[in-house]
Each structure stands twice: as C-alpha cells, then as structure tokens.
Amino acid sequence: MKKEMNKLLLQMVKYDLGSGLLISLMIILISTFINAGIYMAGMCASLINFLISGYVVRNCLTKSRAWIILVTYFLRMGFIILTILPFVKNIQYMICYMLGFCSHYVLLIGLNIMRRKGSV
Structure with a gap:
C-alpha cells in the first residue's frame, strides 16, 4: 500500500509541476510574469497541501491515530x-x-481517469 501511495504522490508532483510550468509559460505570453508566478504559487500550495494530506492519512490510519x-x-x-x-x-x-x-484538483481528476483500469 505504501509503495502504491508513494507512486501516486510522485506522479502527481510530476504532472502538477510540468503542467503548472507549461500553463505559467502561457500566462507569461498572455499576461505578466507576476500573474504566472502567482498561478504557480497557487499550484504549489495546493500540491503541498495534497502531499501533507497523503502523508498524514497514510501514517495515521495504519497506527490508529485518526485524531491527528x-x-x-x-x-x-x-x-x-x-x-x-x-x-x-x-x-x-x-x-x-x-x-x-x-x-x-482538475489535474488530480485527470490523472485518476487516466490511471483507471477496467470498468466499474
């Protein structure tokens, strides 16, 4: 379970940073560098939040410390x-x-749709 969770988290980091940089470059072309940096800050804050959530859930559910x-x-x-x-x-x-x-979160949904195997 831990290996699969780590793989999912690392894949999400790769997709987030790659697509975030691509979208930031497009924002630089359309708007300003400041707007692109703020967009990337939002993406990074969301990614950090997601990684902390994944780490806490993975470690606390196995040790029955759900209050954490x-x-x-x-x-x-x-x-x-x-x-x-x-x-x-x-x-x-x-x-x-x-x-x-x-x-x-849009990228998270897209990644899970791509990873889905089979139906149901």
Whole structure:
C-alpha cells in the first residue's frame, strides 16, 4: 500500500509541476510574469497541501491515530489562508492564485481517469 501511495504522490508532483510550468509559460505570453508566478504559487500550495494530506492519512490510519487527521486538517487550512494573504488586496492576483489552486484538483481528476483500469 505504501509503495502504491508513494507512486501516486510522485506522479502527481510530476504532472502538477510540468503542467503548472507549461500553463505559467502561457500566462507569461498572455499576461505578466507576476500573474504566472502567482498561478504557480497557487499550484504549489495546493500540491503541498495534497502531499501533507497523503502523508498524514497514510501514517495515521495504519497506527490508529485518526485524531491527528483532524488536527492537521485545520493546520492545512491555516497554511492555505497564510499563502493567500499577500494577494487579498488585488482581485486579479487572487483569481490567478485560485486558478492555480483549483487546477491541481482538475489535474488530480485527470490523472485518476487516466490511471483507471477496467470498468466499474
């Protein structure tokens, strides 16, 4: 189980960073370097959140310490709030950040659709 989880997490890092850089390059062509950097910051914050979640769930479910999952949930939400605070004053920056943050989940769904074997 641990090898499969590690493989999934590493695959997600590869897809996120690769597609994030590609989309950031397109944003640089359309808009500014700052918007592309903020998009990538959102993508990285989402990826860090995902990796921490995967690590905590993998380690805490096997050792029956499920209460740690709840505590880390609030810590991860605090991390997300702290990462978006610098962009609160500018709505364009917040939109770029949220697009980066949400695109991680779109990529996660796409990766799982590609990995699905068989039907049902």
